């Protein structure tokens with residue numbers, strides 16, 4: 288294995304899911320839903336397979352999907368993208384992120400991440416031969432919410448910084464960045480002429496009590512940002528289709544055509560029959576998504592209350608389907624140790640937050656639980672957690 292990939296031989300999700308399977312634990316670790324998306328969408332996929340949509344789709348993605356993505360960004364956020372030149376379909380958001388970095392960042396360049404960061408970011412930066420610089424989210428003990436350390440973000444930008452990779456709603460903390468925070472990020476990008484890559488896979492999972500209401504605001508909608516931002520999302524979290532791996536990236540034609548150059552030699556294309564199904568869902572199933580959001584909000588509350596009853600100090604979650612909890616009131620200082628022991632001891636799997644950090648210390652005691660599960664599954668996990 289090449290040196291630059293040595294730190295990335297396994298992922299925490301694979302490790303914890305394998306442990307959960309081996310021990311029969313309730314898996315609140317890896318974030319994937321345990322129910323299917325809208326029936327109409329599933330029917331479109333079935334029909335597409337039956338009708339022979341089974342060969343390579345066009346390189347940029349099937350036109351009806353690119354058109355649906357552009358229409359969705361336009362009606363939802365007011366940003367206009369040309370489906371032919373400014374939208375690219377990818378194999379999940381994961382490929383969109385990796386292809387963006389491979390296409391736009393030279394070896395030796397720097398990429399700024401906000402930590403804790405989703406695990407694929409560091410690996411993708413390494414694949415591109417670049418170096419990551421990080422700025423933290425900082426927990427405000429009074430509100431139990433994280434905020435972006437804007438000064439640290441500014442300080443992380445140097446002369447070799449080419450891009451900033453931002454995730455909101457944020458995995459693993461559930462933070463939804465505020466307008467002020469986004470404004471500061473946009474200012475930094477403009478000042479230093481950075482490309483912004485925004486991971487918006489949880490764009491529709493923002494809850495009513497989020498700081499500025501249940502809205503996601505894409506960075507590309509801020510002044511001067513649409514021309515320097517690659518906005519990435521995927522169908523996985525919005526339509527309960529994490530296994531379909533239909534993602535996309537929207538941005539100015541010049542940047543998107545660069546991403547396409549990298550993407551065509553990574554996977555060429557992906558998932559033909561799923562593309563018309565996600566196109567259908569973006570156009571017809573947003574009411575279903577609103578019901579999903581409400582359902583997840585109730586599950587968030589149920590899990591948060593249950594974890595509090597079990598003795599955790601639970602942090603606020605404004606978006607995504609994750610709750611982070613401090614295990615110190617239960618006597619556990621190290622979340623990684625706890626997560627490695629939990630499946631065997633009480634039959635629950637969770638994810639330690641420190642593994643998403645270059646500087647793990649402030650996050651050492653935090654554990655992430657996923658609530659995108661059936662109520663009975665959450666209740667069973669909580670019943671077991673009360674034995675801690």
Ligand code: PMP
Pocket residue numbers: 378379380381382405454457458486488520521522523524529532533534
């Ligand atoms: N970004 C974040 C923040 C995620 O949590 C995930 C996991 N769903 C992804 C990207 C990957 O998305 P996809 O499955 O579409 O590749």
Ligand code: GLN
Pocket residue numbers: 298300301316317318319458
């Ligand atoms: N995004 C999911 C999570 O954070 C898992 C994705 C994966 O297994 N790589 O739990």
